[in-house]
Amino acid sequence: MESKRWSQEAALPVIFILLVTLLLSSCAALVGPRDTEFPLAKLQQSVDKQLPFLRRCMGLFEVTASKAKLALSVG
Numbered sequence: 001m002e003s004k005r006w007s008q009e010a011a012l013p014v015i016f017i018l019l020v021t022l023l024l025s026s027c028a029a030l031v032g033p034r035d036t037e038f039p040l041a042k043l044q045q046s047v048d049k050q051l052p053f054l055r056r057c058m059g060l061f062e063v064t065a066s067k068a069k070l071a072l073s074v075g
Contacts, residue, residue, distance in 0.1 A: 040070060040071075040072055043070055044069075047068050047070060048068075051065055051067060051068060052064070052065060053065055
């Protein structure tokens, strides 16, 4: 019995179909309600980890940030 080998021309349509299937299934995951909560305290901690910092821009000016206070507005 002769073993069958995939030729490049036969493999391309199969790969294309698999990629299309993957893209369509990933889009299906986007449908539906998405409620995400970000507690203010956790966001503040994340910002605090980045501070203080000093950035020099093009040798012309410096930007310094030492403390940030986050607030959420309802609207």
